Amino acid sequence: MDYNKINKTDIDGDGNIMLQDVNGQNITINYNDTKEFSKLLSFANENLTNEIQELIKNHDNDYKDFTQILSTHFELPPEIKELKEQLKIVVRENYIKIASLTSSQKINNEEDADARPSRKNRNLLRALQEQKCVLFVGPEISINEKGESLHEQFYKELAADTENDLIYEENEGFFQPHDDPWFNSDIQNFYEKEFPKKNKIGEETLKILAQLPFNLTVSMAPDDTLHNIFEKYDKAHEYLFYDKSKLAEVKISEEKPVILNMLGSPVFCKSDWQYIFTYNDFYDFIKSYEITGNIKNEIQNAVHYLFIGFDFNKWHNRMLLYVLDIIESKDKKIRQVVEPDKLSDFSKDFLEKQFNISYVEEDYINFLKEISQSAKDAKIYTDFETEFAQKQSLILEKLADKLFDANKITILKEIELELEELTEKLSK
Numbered sequence: 001m002d003y004n005k006i007n008k009t010d011i012d013g014d015g016n017i018m019l020q021d022v023n024g025q026n027i028t029i030n031y032n033d034t035k036e037f038s039k040l041l042s043f044a045n046e047n048l049t050n051e052i053q054e055l056i057k058n059h060d061n062d063y064k065d066f067t068q069i070l071s072t073h074f075e076l077p078p079e080i081k082e083l084k085e086q087l088k089i090v091v092r093e094n095y096i097k098i099a100s101l102t103s104s105q106k107i108n109n110e111e112d113a114d115a116r117p118s119r120k121n122r123n124l125l126r127a128l129q130e131q132k133c134v135l136f137v138g139p140e141i142s143i144n145e146k147g148e149s150l151h152e153q154f155y156k157e158l159a160a161d162t163e164n165d166l167i168y169e170e171n172e173g174f175f176q177p178h179d180d181p182w183f184n185s186d187i188q189n190f191y192e193k194e195f196p197k198k199n200k201i202g203e204e205t206l207k208i209l210a211q212l213p214f215n216l217t218v219s220m221a222p223d224d225t226l227h228n229i230f231e232k233y234d235k236a237h238e239y240l241f242y243d244k245s246k247l248a249e250v251k252i253s254e255e256k257p258v259i260l261n262m263l264g265s266p267v268f269c270k271s272d273w274q275y276i277f278t279y280n281d282f283y284d285f286i287k288s289y290e291i292t293g294n295i296k297n298e299i300q301n302a303v304h305y306l307f308i309g310f311d312f313n314k315w316h317n318r319m320l321l322y323v324l325d326i327i328e329s330k331d332k333k334i335r336q337v338v339e340p341d342k343l344s345d346f347s348k349d350f351l352e353k354q355f356n357i358s359y360v361e362e363d364y365i366n367f368l369k370e371i372s373q374s375a376k377d378a379k380i381y382t383d384f385e386t387e388f389a390q391k392q393s394l395i396l397e398k399l400a401d402k403l404f405d406a407n408k409i410t411i412l413k414e415i416e417l418e419l420e421e422l423t424e425k426l427s428k
Helices: 034-043 046-057 064-074 078-112 119-129 150-161 183-198 200-210 225-232 279-288 293-301 315-323 345-355 364-377 384-405 409-427
Strands: 006-011 017-021 026-029 133-137 167-169 174-176 216-219 238-241 258-261 304-308 334-338 357-360
Touching (some): 006 046, 017 034, 026 034, 034 046, 034 078, 078 409, 119 133, 119 334, 119 364, 150 167, 174 279, 200 225, 200 364, 279 315, 334 345, 345 357, 384 409
Parallel strands (some): 133 304, 216 258, 238 258, 304 334
Antiparallel strands (some): 017 026, 167 174
């Protein structure tokens, strides 16, 4: 119940406090349930608190427990009472944010209800159910409203603005050479600050993918969007990225999936390596990189590979398939490329003959709406927003209880810090 929107309070014949909000929703606080009454006061604004106080005071019945709780609340030192009232406002604001999360998600679920799976995706859903599907994400997921690559757009702008000998080869996707002294800092600044603001379409696509049961996702894009989505919704995961050193050995599981930025991360890499931006970078990478350990096992034990966001007309993307060591084997594992733009006949033939990859020409979002609806029907889809809202709601309720019982500045300051952390999570 939203305690900011109470339009009616009363006490029934049994001594219970009766509340009703503007939507007609009712809540009853039993006169013996002092914990629930304390929770009510923790969420209630000052007007509602005063109204309840008058309601109890003016009744003939003897509500000792309620009266004692109110007395404890109102007889605190002024500085403590003032800080508690300020923190109560923060509690209510966060309560409203959480309520809006759940209501918007309900609308989204209703909108998706008409989507139905097609037969062509049956094998993909079966592999997801068996947790034997590996996802490969490419940079072409990140586009603007005109369908243009955000990465390509930035690279061309960077090359055009430089005063040094910086050339970007659009057809091949590399810079050559990069003597520009500001190159690395410009790249890092873009992917850390500007790219997340522009990447709305890509983020929507990756959010759908993140909620599907891929235990391993291999990204060949320079951005950290997928990792940021897991962080935003407070979801456990392992995040690895190439930085010229040997990758840490990690356990891969449904409870803690792994995201691997195979080519690096301009934001997180602290070494001299960022990502493959030049021909030299590509050469250094391909001569030394090797898939090993649990990641290699997860890839080799998979029965389905889903590639989305790749331009396989570019030769280096085709070369990276060899690095992944997924050359066609006798077991005829399913490899599926989803790409809205048409591949050249050569690329399509190459993918089919060398890697047994089938090609699906379809818009990413439409393709994923079918898959996600099928996953929901099969109960293997994780609703990040609902889970996140439920988790934060429990945290908020505990903080509200802690706030009501607090009668020392030191404890209130601790609660204030915890509320700041919660507010930050809800504001992402």
